[in-house]
Each structure stands twice: as C-alpha cells, then as structure tokens.
Amino acid sequence: MFFELSEQHLAVREAARDFAQNVLKPTIIERDRAMSYPKEEVRQMKELGFLGMMTSPDYNGGGMDALSYVIAMEEISKIDASCAVIMSVNNSLVCAGLEQYANDFQKEKYLTKLASGEWIGSFCLSEPEAGSDATSQQTTALDMGDHYLLNGTKNWITNGGTSKVHLVIAQTNREAGHRGINAFIVETDWQGVVIGAKEDKLGIRSSDTHTIMYNDVKVPKENRIGEDGFGFKFAMKVLGGGRIGIAAQALGIAAGAYELAVAYANERKTFGKTIGSHQAIAFKLADMATEIEAARLMVYRAAWLKDSGKDYATAAAMAKLYASEVAMKHTVEAVQIHGGYGYVKEYHVERLMRDAKITQIYEGTSEIQRIVISRDVLNGNLYI
C-alpha cells in the first residue's frame, strides 16, 4: 500500500490550485450572484487541458489517469463548484462515455473536439418524470429506417445552454423495457432541438442548467452508441465513472470550507483569544479534518480502482455517498464557525454550503447510492 502522490499528481494539483486561486476566485462571487456562465474561465480550462484530462492523446485528450482528474476536480471545487461540474460532465460522462463505447467514426467526429475542449458536451438522461427511476424514459427515438425520430423533454441538463453535443438516452422499444433504450449523439444545432429556460438554482449558479426539448429531431443511424438496446447499460456504466467526479467535487467543496474555517479560527478573537483556542471550535475542526481525510481516501481509492482496471461501481457509489454527506455537514459547520461573517457572500463559505447540496442529488441521489451499495453487499460482496 502506497499513500504518496507521484510527481505528476503533485504537478496537476499545483496547476489546478493555482488556476482556482488566481483565476476563479476573483470572479466567483459575482458570477454566482448573477448566474453568469464562466465563458472566459472555461476557455482557460480548455487551454490548461482540464476538459478532457483522461481521454487518450489520440483523441486530443490529456491521457492522464483518474487520480489526476480527481485531484484537479478537488482543487477547482474548493473555490468554484460551478466550473467543477462543467468540467466533470465533459470529462467523466461525455468524453469517457464516448471513448469507451463510441465507434471510430463517432470518436473521430465528436470526441476529438470534446476532449480538446473546443466543444462542450451534455449528458441527457433525467426527465420530468424519470430521475432516480431512470428506466422509465418517456423520450422516444422511433426507428424510421435510415434515421431515428427523437421526441421528448430532458431536465436539469448541465451545460444545457452551451453544449454543442448531447448524449441523449431515449426509448426505442417500450415493450423491451430497459433493453429497448438507446443512447444517441445529438448535435444541438440540429432542427428540432430547443434549449429551454435556464434554471435559477440554490447552488452551482455559475453553471448553466437547462430543460431541453427534442421535437421530431432526425438522428442519423450512425449516431447511435453501441448495439441496439445498449442505451440503459451505457448510462449506468458511464454514471459509475461520473460518480467518482462528483465525489471529488464534494470532497473539494468540504475541503475548501474547512481551509477557510481553519484560517478564520486562527484569526478571529473572542474572550481574549482566537476562536480556535476554544474547544467548541477546535473540536469542530478536528471532526472536519478527520472526516474530510476519510472522504479523500475513499475518492482516491475509487479512482485508483478505475485506473487499475478493477470494478469500481460500488467504490464510486460509496465515495459519492460519503463525500457528499461530509460536504453538506461540514460546510454548515464552516458557516457556523464564521458566525455572522459566514452568512454573507464576501467570506465564500455560504456559497460552498449552497453548492454542497447538489452533490447529494445529481448523478444519483444519496438514496440511489445506497441502493447500488446495498445490492452489491447483499449479493455477497461484503467488502470491496
């Protein structure tokens, strides 16, 4: 067992930390307030190679491992969970999904542009009535011979207003249940793709989340991913990797709030001494430090399992479940440590508290992670 990061991992951490502190931090309070999309910041993420980190250089990606990706996600999420989710969806849902399951034609046409960051992608699974119950897809893709005809509505789509490519999950054959679901690559400027209103959200407000409508969109047959009926398994497999990214986002949000709380505890004085010298605050920091470290070990281990070619679905679910609970709990504590200052935007912790909540909801709620974990446990896999 080896707990030290390599030179390459340390360099990734340094680059991501530098970018987050110097580029993201000065603008995040205003972007969060105004719900403005970080266009310039995303352009810089492209230049730094953060948008296709794990994709092979053959398709213009960075060719890095999943551990590098989670380290970068952690540093960026300490400051800006909005940029982190833009990055996460593009890396671990869109690019990873295409690299693993698309054919050569699709990779050449789409992945090369998505991994370089020239284009941004979205993953379109959730619907008004199909969130946790992902098999009950109402969006239909009728087989018309040389193309599919796509109709339906998708909800909560990250990068919805800015993406050039959607990976859309839709029902082709309702009688076949989940085996009748397909995944398609859809270009957003095709006729019939309608970008709906932008959501006014509690957190990750600088990311753009939209409802999307597909009205008689003609999708060429060549844009289906995998064999007929592979769409649901495609979504489940891709979400396994996505959950490692969101676990890293949650870890970063928790760690960002913790770092602010420690600095504040060493600076703010009450009753003649720094508040960190009061046991009430010191013990909160001890609990934060311990639980964030445990979350980090789980997130890094899930990434390591993926990098080692081992099964990581349950480890990813555990890491997301735990890291997101830690993020929610300790961002609330960080606000408490800051007292009244924690309640105003200038001190950053209130934003991190609002950002934390979504990590318990998207890419599978905490309840869904418990379903995934408990099924594996009851199947006899008591330990990973």
Ligand code: CAA
């Ligand atoms: N890998 C491969 N196959 C899988 C799988 C996995 N991890 N999980 C399930 N499957 C397969 C099963 O083997 C089964 O296939 P067979 O019948 O051929 O054996 C099929 O998929 C159906 O599986 P289940 O019977 O287990 O399906 P279920 O209806 O009980 O649902 C679930 C399982 C885990 C609850 C699933 O519906 C789920 O994960 N729901 C949550 C959806 C989700 O995470 N949504 C997030 C939206 S994306 C997002 O948030 C992105 C963003 O923008 C940030």
